[in-house]
Amino acid sequence: MAEQRIAVVDLGSNTGRLVVFRILPDDGWFLEDEIREVVRLRAGMTEAGMAASAIQRGIAVLRxxxxxxxxxxxxxxxxxxxxxxxDAANGAQFLERAREVSGWDLEVLTAEQEARYGAVGALGEVPMENGLVVDIGGGSAQVSRAVDGVWVEGVSLPLGALRLTEMFLTADPPTGEEIDALRKHVRQELATVPWLKELQADEGLAGLGGTIRNLGYMQHAHLGWPLPTLRGFSVSRARIDELIEGMVSVPLAKRARLKGLNPDRADILPAGAIVLQELMQATAATEVQTSVNGLREGLLINHLHDGNPPTGNALRDHSVRSLANRYGLMWDHAERVRFLAGRLFDDLQPRHGFGSEARQLLEAAAILHDVGTVLGYHDHHRHSAFLVSLNGLPGFTARETALIALLTRYHRKGTPTRGVYRRVLRDDDLKMLRWLSAFLRVAEYLERGRSGNVRDVEVTDWGRRGLELDVVASGDAAVEQWDTERQALPLLEAVCGTRVRVLVT
Amino acid sequence: MAEQRIAVVDLGSNTGRLVVFRILPDDGWFLEDEIREVVRLRAGMTEAGMAASAIQRGIAVLRxxxxxxxxxxxxxxxxxxxxxxxDAANGAQFLERAREVSGWDLEVLTAEQEARYGAVGALGEVPMENGLVVDIGGGSAQVSRAVDGVWVEGVSLPLGALRLTEMFLTADPPTGEEIDALRKHVRQELATVPWLKELQADEGLAGLGGTIRNLGYMQHAHLGWPLPTLRGFSVSRARIDELIEGMVSVPLAKRARLKGLNPDRADILPAGAIVLQELMQATAATEVQTSVNGLREGLLINHLHDGNPPTGNALRDHSVRSLANRYGLMWDHAERVRFLAGRLFDDLQPRHGFGSEARQLLEAAAILHDVGTVLGYHDHHRHSAFLVSLNGLPGFTARETALIALLTRYHRKGTPTRGVYRRVLRDDDLKMLRWLSAFLRVAEYLERGRSGNVRDVEVTDWGRRGLELDVVASGDAAVEQWDTERQALPLLEAVCGTRVRVLVT
Incomplete structure (x- = not known):
């Protein structure tokens, strides 16, 4: 497939959006451009349909x-x-004029389709295969259920944040009685969905859309989270409770200044957050995973994968390849480093004891280690880590993303530390980081000439007498040997606690 | 010219370097890759020439x-x-073996050629057309003279930092007598160069190479300089004096821990810095401008421009186009924004009063405003500023580079402030920043559709009754008008202090 651009037009009630995605020739896509225009199609809407001025705005934007x-x-x-x-009585006429000025047949999505494509977007990002996907909008809330990463059913409930705020939360700040009435209403609505009760205890909850993303940003700001993206981020039930308490206990003017809260949403966010809280209560969910992808990404993913998008390990693989392709990676070198690093990992498995997750992180970092050269050669190891953390990696958790970023950071030099990612990682992750960095660094220096001269490496373990790296090369490999000894062995020797020799055969 | 890669091999006494430059199809180049290998060709060198082990290292590295x-x-x-x-007696045999393994005829540069190509590199970067270019190496120091941006003469003096340290500075820390003897020697050597006395008072001084770059990094660290590059940076004579005093007053072990100082150079940096200081004294130079480019960049520039590289305004233009091409700019849109912003600048010249330098900064920022989209669409205005400051812009000062970065930062939204660049800017630069940001922002929103729909804009100035922007469009320009009014006019109105209306004709 040649490189191409696909645009998604999403003409909503308040806003019209055009997003342009670049589709990469091999694997992957990214958001390249975006226009967002206020259209206010509902302003002045009557039983006769949309007002003339609203139609004019919509048409001008489509043009x-x-x-x-x-x-x-x-x-x-x-x-x-x-x-x-x-909903507009004159919707058909509008579509006709839209066709005239744009040449496009706008597809009018049903509420169920909206729920579904939103969920497809989130499932293309959040590391979750079974569970609920929720999007709390202004007028309604969409709740979907995914099994094995695939959307299976969904419902649109009249539980939008704006609607509920207008119905229940009129005092400033809202009173306890108002909130209780709102909660009761939400519970009644949720009770109408039979399959909400059937969830297994280990199923997940993913959230997309403005309400949940804003709650994510509040928690993001609260923690001073070191990854700049909400990809792989989650908010616990306990923190949702605290965020709600913090919002409803203060009047609007003060609420609008809460850290991470978008002031334009300050009025309706409490009601939206309470819908989420009640849903978590009803399903015993302990956390909600935030998705950056939404409806538009879902429409794209559905289109690209004919309704059968990658999930699980296939999603992770896709996501690494996508980032690499986006920044113009030198694939031959990356693949060779991945191969050599994997050989070291496998041969030394008895020593380090790590499993398949660690190997997957090592492979991802091996593919991505040079991605930062797109910014500049100098300090490209730091640039690689920056780009991984800036974009996030769909299918990976924040912890895994941080580990991959750190591995790219330390692929050439430096003593691996958890640095700014300390709070994202587990206590024992430093040990894994050091081992995997050692493998990646040895592989990188064995591939010093970027030429595949070193074809293979095998480890002979002499126990306490040390290790021997038997290097198979096509031609003279003296420089690869010197550089590996000088630049990469100290770290490998440190993690192994023994001497390591390089032998070229 | 199609995109290509040009490599420069620089086989020095201690280190062999391979640098790969990417040459862009339209205009520009950048460092894409680099290998640096320790070769120590002089180790064990006798009258018979280089030692067998040194030759082996050199040959393996070339392979x-x-x-x-x-x-x-x-x-x-x-x-x-x-x-x-x-210098080696067996140099010819070495070159023969080098040809066999690499296929390359290594050109052995004379000392004068080294001086010249280094100066060409520096002159391709430093905003200076007339003055001296100096490179203080280990064994010798090269001093060249440039007139109208062109190298005219140069000399290699036996004033290398390592050589002088071994000759004069043996105590730790060096004694006052040692330093005096060193100074006397340096003055005697400089006095042998007749044209050093002939410099005009307004001529500049540019420095390249490890010694001067390291002094630059020390001052960079001292100031907490907000631009990550040494491009456009300079160190005053007074600070060179202070840096030397700080280095020679402490023993080596303590000196090695000075901020910004490369510990590997701690022993020889004082002698090198004193050579620079004496040269500044002899030529009454008040500052030294640091160059990131050096010999290898000079060899490339000489090759690309057949010995006639761009200088002055042509260098600035080249440097903006180079950065834009490197990160894959959408030229049509950038050129249109540049045109529209320039129109506003010219028509409002009586109101703002800025001259051609300001217009040049505005044009540079207009070309570069979207360059950050290479990293990601979201926050691309911040990414643009980051990329400008990361790379620097040859031909521009640090202040000008910071202004261009800030203009890209504020091309879409936000209230322009000097932010982290405060200390790089002049007190009255905020005023210019706000005016130019307003022009750039109006131009950007007039080009909202990226389609050239708005072909021109003309300003009618009704004095205190306000301004009228008369927009000439090919088709319906309602959205361009709304967006300009909503997103861009507030800033323009603020800088003008009057109302502004947009009229589409």
Missing amino acids: LFRRFCDSVGVQTVIATATSAVR | LFRRFCDSVGVQTVIATATSAVR
């Missing part, structure tokens, strides 16, 4: 979107509209 | 370099050797 797509070279457009057009 | 070039796809190699091969 701009079309010009934008033509100008940046978009090959495929997935054009959709949601609730305002769906 | 690796050749494999590396083949593997990463280098089309052209500029292969050079310097003093050890030049």
Whole structure:
């Protein structure tokens, strides 16, 4: 597949969005561009339908979107509209004019489709295969259920944050009685969904959309989280409880200044958070995993994978390859480093004892170790770590992402430490980080010439007398040997606690 | 010209270096890769020439370099050797073996050529057209003179930092008498160069190479300089005096821990710094501008521009285009924003009163404003500023570079402030920053659709009754108008102190 651009148009009630994704020739995609325009399609809406001024705004924005797509070279457009057009009596006429100015047949999504594509987006990111996916919007809340990473059913409930705020929380700050009435209403609505009761204890909960993302940012700010993305992030039930308490105990003006809270949402966030809290209560969920992907990413993923997107290990693999391709990786070298590092890992398994998760992290870091060269050669190890943490890696947890970032950071030099990621990691992760860094560094220096001259490496373990790295090379490998000895062996010797020799055969 | 890779091999006495430059199809180049190997060609050198083990090291490294070039796809190699091969009695045999294993005819540079190409590198970066270029190495110091950005003459003096340290500074810390003797010797050597006396008062001084770069890093660390590069940086004579005083007043062990000082250079840096100080004294130079470019960049620049590299405004233009091309800019949009912003600048010249330097900064920022999208769309304005400050811009001062970075930072939103660059800027730069940000932002929103729909803008100034922006568009420009009004006019109104209206014709 040649490189191409796919745009998703999402004409919502309040906002029209155009997002342009770049689709990479091999594997992967990323958000390349975005326009967001206020359209307020519901403003002045009557039984006769959308007002003339609203239609004019919607049409002008679609015209701009079309010009934008033509100008940046978009090959495929997935054009959709949601609730305002769906509900308006003159929706069909609007669609006709939209076709005239843009050439696009806007697909009007049903509430169930909205739930589904949103969930597909989240499942393309959150490391969760079984559980619920929830999106709490302004008018309604979508709750879906995933089994083996696949959306199986979903429901749209009238539990939007704006709607509930207007119905229940009129005092400032809301009174205890108001909140109790709101909770009771939410519970009643949730009780209408039979399959919510059938969840297993070990199923997960993933959240997307503005309400949950904003709760994520509040917790992100509270922790001073070292990863700049919400990818792989989660908020515990206990913290949701505390965030709600913090919001409802103060008036709006003060709430708007809470750390991480988007002031534009300060009025409706408490009601939305209470919906989430009640859902967690009803399903005994202990945490909610935040998703950066949403409806638009879901529409893209669905399109790219014909409704059968990668999950689990396939998602992780896709996500590493996607990041590597995006920043123009030199694949031959990366693959050789991955191979050599894996050989060292396997041969030394009896010494380090780590399992398949560790090997997967090592392989991901081996593929991504040079990705930072896109910014500049100098300090590219730091740039690699920066790019991994900036983007996050769909399918991996924050802890795993931080470990991969750290491995790329230490692939050339330095003494591995947990640094700013300390709080994201477990106490014993430093040990794993040091072992894996040693493997990656030896592999990198064996591939010093980037030429595949070193074809293989095998480890002979002489126990307390040390290790021998038997290097198989195509040509003279004196420099690879010197550099490995000088630059990489000290770390390997430190983690092994024995002497290591390099022999070239 | 198609995109290509050019490698420079620099086989020095102590270190062999291979640097790979990527040459961009339109304009520009950057360092893509680097290998640095210790060769110690002088170790064991006798009257019969280089020792067998040294030759073996040199040859093994060249073999690796050749494999590396083949593997990463280098089309052209500029292969050079310097003093050890030049001085060795068996240099010719070495060159013959080098040819056999690498296929390269190493050019052995004379001392004068070393001085010249180093100066060409520095002149391709430092905003200076007339003055001296100095490189203080281990064995010798090269001093060159540039007129109108072109190297005109140069000399190699036996004033290397290692040589002088061994000759004069044997006590730890060095005694006052030792330092006096060293100074006297340096003055005598400098007095042998007649044209050093002929410099005009307004001529500059640029420095390259390890000694001067390390002094730069010490001052960089001392100031907590907000730009991560030494490009555009300078150190005053007074600070050179203080740095020397700080180094010679403490013993080696303590000196090695001074901030910014490379411990491997702690022994020889004082002597090197004193050479610089005496040169500044002899030429009444008030500061030394640091260059990141050196010999290898000079060899490349000389090759690319057939000995006639860009200087002055042409260098600045080249440097902006180079950064833009490197990160894959969308040129059509950037050029249109540059055009529109320039129109606003010109039409409002009577109001703001800024001159051609400000216009040049505005144009540079207009070209570079979206360069950060290479990292990711979200927060790309911050990424643009990061990339400008990470790389620096040859031909621009640090202050100008910081202003360009800030303009890209504020091209979409936010209230322009000097932020971390405060100490790099002048007190009145905030005013210019705000005006230029306003122009750039209006131009960006007029180009909202990235499609050239807005072809031109003209300003009618009604004095205290305000401004009118008359927008000429190819098609419906309602969205461009709304967005400009909503997102960009507030800043323009603030800097003008009047109302601004947008009229589409």
